[in-house]
Amino acid sequence: METVVDASTSEEANGSAVEKKPTVVFVLGGPGSGKGTQCAYIVEHFGFSHFSAGDLLRAEMNSGSENGLMIRSMINEGKIVPSQVTVNLLQQAMEESGNDKFLIDGFPRNEENRAAFEADTGIEPAFVLFFDCPKEEMERRILNRNQGREDDNIETARKRFKVFLESSLPVVEYYESIGKLQKIDAARAIEEVFESVKTVFASINEKVKPHGRAQKKFTLLKLQLKWKMNLLRNGVCKGY
Numbered sequence: 001m002e003t004v005v006d007a008s009t010s011e012e013a014n015g016s017a018v019e020k021k022p023t024v025v026f027v028l029g030g031p032g033s034g035k036g037t038q039c040a041y042i043v044e045h046f047g048f049s050h051f052s053a054g055d056l057l058r059a060e061m062n063s064g065s066e067n068g069l070m071i072r073s074m075i076n077e078g079k080i081v082p083s084q085v086t087v088n089l090l091q092q093a094m095e096e097s098g099n100d101k102f103l104i105d106g107f108p109r110n111e112e113n114r115a116a117f118e119a120d121t122g123i124e125p126a127f128v129l130f131f132d133c134p135k136e137e138m139e140r141r142i143l144n145r146n147q148g149r150e151d152d153n154i155e156t157a158r159k160r161f162k163v164f165l166e167s168s169l170p171v172v173e174y175y176e177s178i179g180k181l182q183k184i185d186a187a188r189a190i191e192e193v194f195e196s197v198k199t200v201f202a203s204i205n206e207k208v209k210p211h212g213r214a215q216k217k218f219t220l221l222k223l224q225l226k227w228k229m230n231l232l233r234n235g236v237c238k239g240y
Contacts, residue, residue, distance in 0.1 A: 021122070028128060032133070053106050056086070128172070132184060132187075139158070
């Protein structure tokens with residue numbers, strides 16, 4: 001099986017390295033749809049880096065940075081964190097990863113997120129992986145699992161599901177309308193769901209081959225520069 005290093009070396013040897021943008025796959029699904037579990041399998045089998053927008057925001061809040069304090073203050077006041085802040089955190093994580101294939105979990109949460117990501121990064125997702133699961137099944141899973149999460153209760157789950165329907169489902173429908181949605185029946189057993197996921201990723205694997213290491217580094221440097229320019233432009237560079 002060809003590794004990332006082997007593929008990069010062979011492309012450089014053949015002089016076939018061509019510039020391309022990082023490959024991004026958005027991963028969406030309601031609370032309890034199992035997308036986190038499936039993302040872990042995708043990382044293991046296909047070499048993607050996995051980022052959760054929510055985890056990045058929580059980590060920034062806990063960092064004690066000026067930006068983190070701003071995020072915490074907005075959340076405590078019941079305000080929505082600006083899309084620009086989330087996009088900047090995602091750009092930073094992508095640039096620091098050293099990879100060029102990314103799963104972005106739980107993002108975009110709404111149309112504003114989607115537009116901000118594409119405008120600021122210049123990257124459109126290769127496709128959107130949507131884990132479709134009935135509300136009743138998601139509720140059952142949330143009540144049965146024991147992850148120590150404060151939001152693992154039925155009332156909170158229903159609120160999260162309502163937000164998903166109102167904010168995220170229109171994003172799902174948008175990507176479906178432009179032919180970029182890959183819908184997965186997530187009501188099945190984990191192994192069965194991943195078989196469907198593998199089929200999706202295997203079908204695009206030839207299109208998502210890693211490019212040469214030198215070109216990969218150049219592309220990531222361009223992403224880093226764009227990220228820093230966005231921070232300066234929006235005045236949110238403090239605390240990094």
